[in-house]
Amino acid sequence: MPENQDVVRRFNIEVIQNGRRDAFEDLMAPDFVNRSAPAGAPHDAESMWATFQSVLRPALSDLTVTIHDQIAQGDKVTTRKTISGVHTGPLMGIAPTGRVVSIDVIDIVRVRDQRYVEHWGINSLPAVLAGLRT
Template sequence: MPTHSQLNKQIVRRFNQEVIAEGNLASFQELMDEQFINHSAPPGADNGPQGMIHTFNHILRPALADMKVIIHKQVAEDDLVTTRKTITGTHTGTLMGIPPTDRPVSIDVIDIVRLRNGKYIEHWGINTLPVVLQQLAKKLSEL
């Protein structure tokens, strides 16, 4: 029988595959607590559930064809799961103001999720998206 930590890791893996990689709204609703807080949301941005799904379905997915999430490592303790992952795709749509370059993109991410009753309740994270945006802008200026 899986431990509490193992079950939490499975939930986070499922969220990464079904919600981030696939954009499945039914899975998002099932796995997201309505009181969720994203502590890593940019200042002034929606730090609740709708802000989180907006990032995936209206910013990343339209810009990155064939988007995938590769989980490298997970560590779980109590109600927290830390995940080191890479979000990959091909830059075929506008990404935060940067027109398509048709180049491969890899965004490295480390996030911590707190779960309550099998649902996301809090998130903290860091990622390399700012570096990726700089690299894409540089590639455009070289063309």
């Protein structure tokens, strides 16, 4: 559904790229579950917000999200994107390097009533971190 793709695009630009808390609250269902959270870690909406606001945004200046592909089927939207920025702050224990960082992501979001209900995703962050250590 095109409107579900619009919801996901809005999340990526307004929430991830621009850090807008009001958009985050508008777009997250109260019963949201992040199915890709590490075992034992919180998997609610606030933990998703914390990932962007406490991990990525402080570490990467000029953070941008580039959406390469989106496919919608039923209530799910699959997106292939790149989150990039300049590594100007600590990133998961790695001191700033000043290098451009690009994290490739593929995620699936289930949308209900124009809000995120579930998320599954894979990303290249482990490889990015390994590259920053060299």
